[in-house]
Amino acid sequence: MTDRAATADHRPDDYTWLEGIHDETALDWVREQTERTEAELYDQDFASTVQRLKTVLDSVDRIPMVTKRGEYYYNFWRDAEHRLGVWRRTTWDSYLATSPVWETLLDLDAYAVAEGGDWHFAGSQLLRPADGQPHRRALIRLSPDGGDQVRVREFDLDGLTFPEDGFDLAVAKTNVSWIDADTLLVGSATTKENTTRSTYASTLRRLERGATLETAPTIYEVDREHVAAFGYFDSTPGFQRIVTTDAIDFYNSRTGVLRDGQHHIIDVPTDVEVSLHRQWLLLAPQTSWSHQGQLIPAGSLALAKLDSFVNDGSIERLLFTPDASTSLQSLSFTADFLLLTVLKDVAAEVRVIELTKNFDQTTLPLEDPMLSVSVAAVDDEDLEHPNDYWMTVTGFTTPTTLLRGTVGGANQLVKKSPERFEATDFEVTQHFARSVDGTRVPYFQVAARDLPLDGKNPVLMDGYGGFQHSMTPGYAPAMGTGWLSRKNTDGRRPVYVMTNIRGGGEYGPDWHRAALREKRHRAYEDFAAIAKDLVARGVTQRSHLAATGRSNGGLLMGNMITGYPTLFGAISCGVPLLDMQRYTHLAAGHSWIAEYGDPDIEADWKFLKTFSPVHRLTDQPHPQDDYPAWLIWTTTSDDRVGPSQARVMAAKMMELGIANVRYHEPDGGGHAGSTDNESTAKMLATSYEFLWRQVR
Known part of the structure; x- marks a missing residue:
């Protein structure tokens, strides 16, 4: 008996004709069923529900969440007047105003008219400028249909145009980052030879301006049976490097650092999640890991200095160890602190770890355990505000609030979303059910x-x-x-x-x-x-x-x-x-x-x-x-x-x-x-x- 089961033996052959995504026979069935559903549902009550929902989604008093780059705060926005949306930016003083003044960088509706078809904004990445200079170039990710495949185009932030000689990568599942003004690091699933079975890129290539992706040299490659080759160029001054990841499967990977012509693989078990920030290496095992006589439990977080770990495997400190009710959800670095968001029975807690002294830990005060809280550094390279963080507070019946704080200082209210539905008579409670094996399973009501x-x-x-x-x-x-x-x-x-x-x-x-x-x-x-x-x-x-x-x-x-x-x-x-x-x-x-x-x-x-x-x-x-x-x-x-x-x-x-x-x-x-x-x-x-x- 073979170890491999024959796929054809248990394939639902009666229905394989529906697998042809754009096959006309399949689409005829799809249209028939879709029309049937709409004929039953799409009445006046449905139209009223759509209008109520669209009014909420289009509301202009939503919080425009921003990302700080240099002196500007960037945001992507859609409303009734901007169906496909606008990519825009403003200053801090303007952002604090009730009605900020935005500079439109890219109007996607106007772009659709010029291109003769819709393109959907899927993100941007700015080129790090020279010291003292403003950001001048960006890479824009554009999806033709809202799917995962994107076209990547270079954008001029001075002229607000796509330059004729700019980078323009064809629609594909692509990850890309700037190496310098004329060079990109690209992983793109454009051909069978550079695509894994999971439909992602199997190679990372160094693409020079004017060259084609097909002729660009490959600097990293993974087995096509693996999920993907991921990578990015870290442009942080003093820490420039290419970080590579061989995603073996969804929970196992190998991370490496390519610098000075040397490719250093981080030698940890493949189920240890690896992340880097400046000199720091963070290690989060998915199963308990014994390293140099030290047990690092599953779900914990260990901190090492990258160079020291590469040289001798030494770990600086175990920063977080879970117990039966807690788990680590996210982390973010300011210049001198590490911010950890932790759940305790699904209630939020934020821990602050001082990196410059003895890794002392404190906890940010939170008002209501039934609210979710997330924190993220504003800009750890901002010389005037290096330890500022965003704090977002939200709950089922509590409109989202955006605050800006400084570690060790007070929080400043930045924006608060208005109420969108009447929630005065509602209450939020947490309950626990017993599963078949006796496990207590929480739920919110x-x-x-x-x-x-x-x-x-x-x-x-x-x-x-x-x-x-x-x-x-x-x-x-x-x-x-x-x-x-x-x-x-x-x-x-x-x-x-x-x-x-x-x-x-x-x-x-x-x-x-x-x-x-x-x-x-x-x-x-x-x-x-x-x-x-x-x-x-x-x-x-x-x-x-x-x-x-x-x-x-x-x-x-x-x-x-x-x-x-x-x-x-x-x-x-x-x-x-x-x-x-x-x-x-x-x-x-x-x-x-x-x-x-x-x-x-x-x-x-x-x-x-x-x-x-x-x-x-x-x-x-x-x-x-x-x-x-x-x-x-x-x-x-x-x-x-x-x-x-x-x-x-x-x-x-x-x-x-x-x-x-x-x-x-x-x-x-x-x-x-x-x-x-x-x-x-x-x-x-x-x-x-x-x-x-x-x-x-």
Whole structure:
């Protein structure tokens, strides 16, 4: 018996015709199903919901979040007058004003007219100028359809034009950075030879102005079975270097530093996350690591000096060690301090570590544990304000506030978002459900203060449970407007529930690894346990309980409908993985083998099949009356998961005669599901309207 399972043996051949993304036969089916869904949903109530959501998304009094570069603060902005958006900048004094004066750098709507087609802003990168000089050049990332593939063009910040001799990289999955004014470091998946099985670049090339990418010398290359070759040029004065990463899989990688003609590989286990800042090397193991007689626990953070570690492996200090309730979420350097954002039972805490003395630690005071807090350095190279940080504070019913502080000083209120929906009568509470194996699983509930516990409240559960992604409280005007602001015929306002199931990062890497590969069912058991807890507490019952999830959360929804269909009245499943036998052969699916397993290995397929919704439909069937109403949606331009898995699942359910299955697939939007505020409003309204009409 071979170790490799023959893919063809368990391939759903009846539906492979739907895998041709732009195949006319497949698109005819897509158009028919999409039109059917829209004919049922797109009425006056739907139009009103779209308008309410678009009003929120287009509001001009939103906080324009900025990035400081030199003396300017840069922002990308979309509103009703700027469908595709404007890239712009302002000064600090202007930014503090109620109505800042912005200098428009690039108007994407005007650019679309000039180009004869839409391009969507996907980020920018400025060239470091000479000392005392302003920034003059940038690289602009432009997506043709909202997907992951981008065109990269050089932009002149003086003339506000794309120079004729400027860099212009063709549409592809590309990572790029400036080396100097005439040289780029480029990883771009443009040909079969420089593309991995995961659809990312396998090489890093040094591209000189005027040369072609095809002739540019390769300076780094990885095995095409690996996920990708990533890299960037660190232009920090005194620390100039190329940093390379061989992403072996989603959780294993090798990082190296290329300088002075020498390529130094950081010698650590491949599941240790590596990051560099100036002279510092940060090491975060995903599993416990014994190094030179010292145990560095999973989820901890160790600090070393790069040169010392390369020479003798010495580690300076263990800065963070988790306990059963805490996990490290993010970090940011100011000039003299390291800021750590930590979760304690999913409540935020910010720790400040002094780097110039004895690594002393303090904690920033926070007002409300039910709020999320994130911190990031403003500009550690700003000579006047080297230790300033941004602090963003937000909660389910608390509009986002942006503060600017200095380590050791007071915080300054910079901007505060106005309320977008009436939340006075709501309260946020945290609860814990017991999963099948006895694990306590937290979830947040946003509900009316006088919520009657009679099982009749419409509830929307939200979940993800994968890739160590943490679900944390945050002000979501669209959710507040599209869901919480409703009232049913009994005058009840609905409930929103955010789940913190295993597979996420709320309790660090162990919480994530508890639902990896063959243990995946724990994530689904956790979500089901929360659904049952809501019923047991009298919050709701099946007929009033809806659930939603996207991407990996879409896989979660697929396993709810095939494993726990009688718990829910309606489910919305967006841009989902659903066919775990084919996922590695579609779009970027090969890159997620470390998360799920490899269906081409027989031993892996045995457990993958047990959480592959496409296969569970017939392998573990339920009576047709058990299934809730189901909306499956994706986009034709999703080049990360791809639309075919959603198509196959919907087609198979319909063929099996399962009632109340609806499918929706617009063309543009990529994996995000939208490209502008109008398409975002329609995407959200489609999901909210479908769910509300089923469970209100």
